[in-house]
Every structure is written in structure tokens, then in C-alpha cells.
Amino acid sequence: MEYLLTTNGLTKQYGRHKAVNAVNLHIRQGDIYGLIGRNGAGKTTILKMLSGLAAPTEGEFSLFGKTGRDSYEYMSRVGTLIEEPGIYPNMSAAENLRLKCLAVGVRKKGTVDELLRTVGLADVGKKKVKKFSLGMKQRLGIALALAGNPDLVILDEPINGLDPQGIAEIRETLLRLNKEKNITFIISSHILEELSKIASNYGMIHDGVLLQEMTREELLSKCSERIELKTNDTRKACTVLEGMGIEKYKVVDADTIQIFERLNDGGDITMALAGNGVKTMGITVKNEALEDYYLNLTGGTANV
Numbered sequence: 001m002e003y004l005l006t007t008n009g010l011t012k013q014y015g016r017h018k019a020v021n022a023v024n025l026h027i028r029q030g031d032i033y034g035l036i037g038r039n040g041a042g043k044t045t046i047l048k049m050l051s052g053l054a055a056p057t058e059g060e061f062s063l064f065g066k067t068g069r070d071s072y073e074y075m076s077r078v079g080t081l082i083e084e085p086g087i088y089p090n091m092s093a094a095e096n097l098r099l100k101c102l103a104v105g106v107r108k109k110g111t112v113d114e115l116l117r118t119v120g121l122a123d124v125g126k127k128k129v130k131k132f133s134l135g136m137k138q139r140l141g142i143a144l145a146l147a148g149n150p151d152l153v154i155l156d157e158p159i160n161g162l163d164p165q166g167i168a169e170i171r172e173t174l175l176r177l178n179k180e181k182n183i184t185f186i187i188s189s190h191i192l193e194e195l196s197k198i199a200s201n202y203g204m205i206h207d208g209v210l211l212q213e214m215t216r217e218e219l220l221s222k223c224s225e226r227i228e229l230k231t232n233d234t235r236k237a238c239t240v241l242e243g244m245g246i247e248k249y250k251v252v253d254a255d256t257i258q259i260f261e262r263l264n265d266g267g268d269i270t271m272a273l274a275g276n277g278v279k280t281m282g283i284t285v286k287n288e289a290l291e292d293y294y295l296n297l298t299g300g301t302a303n304v
């Protein structure tokens with residue numbers, strides 16, 4: 001079996017609007033697959049269909065090599081965290097997990113404690129979930145998704161609204177589970193920068209359409225570094241750059257030039273500029289091209 005999950009022309013139509021339009025995803029065992037798209041792009045609708053929470057209007061998906069109704073027998077191997085998970089606010093984390101284990105038929109002793117440890121909630125004791133921070137709730141949601149010992153875990157925006165510390169903790173937990181238990185993850189997000197720290201593969205969704213699938217390496221090679229250069233004489237600086245054989249550059253404003261070629265550092269450039277009487281006011285290596293790449297792909301300038 002080459003893929004753990006594929007979709008074939010997966011479509012969801014609400015009235016006249018196709019929230020998901022003929023999407024073909026390819027997800028291998030062991031992938032951390034990042035589904036990236038702006039709010040409203042159709043990510044949640046895709047994940048709901050993959051979890052059996054919504055029916056496709058057209059198309060289908062294959063799970064563990066089985067298609068359509070046959071795939072339902074494998075749903076127990078899929079754990080999900082989509083929108084508000086079924087958390088009971090007046091119960092503790094352990095009580096919530098105990099209920100979930102009952103529901104999915106897990107009886108093994110010590111499971112609840114192990115799940116709490118896995119997501120870093122071992123010390124919360126009897127505290128009611130309604131008193132939890134957003135990050136703690138999110139971690140409990142992940143523990144609930146893990147309760148049935150799934151092979152595939154689907155998480156809808158698991159880092160949304162968390163502070164950097166919370167994001168780092170979730171990221172480490174997911175990477176560990178992926179490595180140690182070979183759990184395959186599908187994670188949606190509207191922030192490519194965040195996904196890029198964890199995902200091995202990407203599917204980019206825009207207006208219900210899958211624009212592109214790519215591996216981590218493919219994305220990184222497309223989003224190489226750029227050097228931003230400020231000088232007192234842009235015109236002359238361009239001539240100097242060309243004299244050095246640098247062709248991939250762009251003048252972005254009166255005193256700023258961006259250079260898109262891979263250079264070890266900017267030292268050679270500043271030396272050459274100085275040698276030609278051009279003063280360097282500033283030179284920085286920028287590596288924030290990920291979001292730019294995504295914005296270009298989706299043809300937009302608004303926030304992602």
C-alpha cells in the first residue's frame with residue numbers, strides 16, 4: 001500500500017458553493033501532512049469528510065487501501081480533534097479521558113495516566129476542565145484524539161490561539177509521537193511559518209481547490225533566503241551587483257534592493273560596493289519567504 005490516505009475528486013457543495021472542489025490528497029504512513037489555507041479555504045470541511053463527520057457530495061477517499069463504505073471499518077484507527085472537541089467542562093482531564101476510553105473500548109489499565117503524561121497534563125490533578133487555559137484544553141483535545149491508539153490523527157488548527165510556549169510544547173509532543181509511535185498526522189493551519197517547523201509534506205488549499213502538494217524539501221528549496229541591501233546610490237549599486245555576476249535582484253524602493261541568489265554572506269557585496277564608492281547603509285539576510293511564497297501562490301496580499 002503506497003498511501004495511507006488518498007482522496008479522489010473529493011467535493012463538498014453547500015447550495016451553489018463548492019467549499020471543497022475536486023481535491024486529490026496523497027498522504028503516506030509516517031507523514032506529518034500540513035493542510036495550509038486561509039480561513040474559509042475549506043480545510044475544516046476536508047477534515048470533517050476524512051473523519052466521517054460530513055459526507056462528500058462527490059468523490060471519495062481511500063483509507064488504509066479501502067475506499068468508500070469499506071473504509072469505515074478503519075475509522076477506529078483514526079483519532080480526531082476538529083473544532084470544539086467533546087470535552088465535559090465540569091469534569092477533570094482524567095475523567096474526560098476515562099469516558100473517552102470507555103467510548104472507544106480501551107480498557108487497558110494505566111491508559112489514562114499515560115495519555116495525560118504524553119500531552120504534559122500529568123500534574124493537573126482534579127482541576128475542572130472549565131478552569132483550563134486554552135493550551136491545556138488543546139492538549140486535552142489531543143489526548144482525547146489519541147485515546148483509541150490511532151494510526152492516523154487528524155487535528156484541525158491545533159495551535160490556533162496558543163502562545164509561543166504552548167505552540168512549542170504541542171509541536172514537540174506531535175514530533176515525538178510521530179517518531180516513537182509512527183503516528184501519521186494531518187494538521188491544518190493558516191500559518192505556514194508554524195507548520196513549516198513540523199510538517200514533512202504540504203497540501204495548499206485555496207477557495208476549496210488544492211493548489212499544490214509538496215514535500216518539505218521542495219518547499220524549502222523554493223523559499224530560499226534573500227539578502228536585503230540598503231545603499232546611498234541604488235542605481236550604481238545595481239551596476240556593481242551585475243558586475244559581480246548577480247542577476248536575480250529586485251529594486252523594492254528608492255534605497256532598497258533585494259537579492260535572491262544564494263550567497264554565503266553579504267561581505268563580498270559590501271566590499272565591491274565600497275570599492276566603487278557606494279556606501280552600504282544596511283545589509284540583512286532574510287528568511288521569511290515562506291509566507292511570501294504562499295501569498296504569491298494564492299495571488300493575495302491580505303493576511304493569511
Ligand SMILES: Nc1ncnc2c1ncn2[C@@H]1O[C@H](COP(=O)(O)OP(=O)(O)OP(=O)(O)O)[C@@H](O)[C@H]1O
Binds near residue numbers: 042
Ligand atoms: N455547514 C455549512 N453550510 C454552509 N456553508 C458552509 C458550511 N460549512 C462550511 N461552509 C463554508 O464552506 C467554506 C469552507 O469552510 P471551512 O470551515 O471548511 O474553511 P476552513 O479553511 O476550515 O476555514 P476556518 O479555518 O475558518 O474554519 C466557507 O466558505 C464556509 O462558509
